[in-house]
Amino acid sequence: MERSFLTFNNVSFQYREDYPWVLQNVTLNVKPNEWVAIIGHNGSGKSTMAKLMNGLLFPQHGSVVVDGEELAEETIWEIRKKVGMVFQNPDNQFVGTTVKDDVAFGLENHGVPREEMIKRIQQSLETVGMSSYENQEPHRLSGGQKQRVAIASVLAVSPELIIFDEATAMLDPKGRREIMNTVNHLRRERDVSIITITHDLNEVAMADRVIVMNKGEVWHEGTPREIFAKQAELTDIGLDAPFVTKLAHELKDMGLDLEMEPIN
Ligand code: ADP
Secondary structure, eight states, rough: OEEESSSEEEEESSTTTSSOSSSEEEEEETTTEEEEEESSSSSSSSSHHHHTTSSSSSSEEEEETTTTTEOOOHHHHHHHHEEEEEEGGGGGGOOOHHHHHHHHHHHHOOOOOHHHHHHHHHHHHHHTTGGGGGOGGGGGGGGGHHHHHEEEEEEHTTOSSSESSTTTTOOOHHHHHHHHHHHHHHHHSSSSEEEOOOOOOHHHTSSEEEEEEETTEEEEEHHHHHHTHHHHHHHTTOOOOOOHHHHHHHHHTTTTTOTOOOOO
């Protein structure tokens, strides 16, 4: 069987004993170097899943396994080196007064020696295309640039999986494009797995595999093409097909068939 980097085995979670179950029997696998998009309406449990992936939360039932090791109090520090997270609001993620200091911060926390630190800061800023901003104040950057610095900070720790939890939600279209190009570049340049939690179905189209969450359960799983083919069901659970797919459908209805084979 193909190796799984991240596994959820029948994970169920509730925030408190007297609260409803937020996740029920969720099973999923993310392979090395795979890009998985998780979608679903608000409250379907996506962010909770992200928090269970690096030990910000622990499941009441089932287990979360990262790189062969079960997530537990004793393993979270090792696992947090392997699983990086980029959140929605870039302003909440800065701790340094310059871009360089900010990237250095995570490394200091992990006890990386100075020489190695300098090398990693340079490499990660280069990967996200922010090398020339290393002495700038993070707060002066555009939204997309801020998120690229946040990605560099995560990258510097050399994670094997990066989770983007609505990381483009607060950005303008240009910022979104910057981040998606960076994610694409990352995947080619570094051997990382990617999980994107998003409402933007244009982003979903770029993933290898899509997991659709509904009311705390995996509602469907498949390639972007397979998921978008379920347009009516997606609309039922409050999700909309991406622009390109809709356009292809409309053009097909008008008798213009695109070479991209619109999904039925
Ligand atoms: P999504 O990311 O899909 O919007 P969440 O994982 O944030 O969903 O939330 C799933 C459910 O858990 C929602 O009903 C939400 O209200 C509830 N929830 C989220 N965080 C907490 C919390 N800290 N305490 C109690 N309930 C929470």
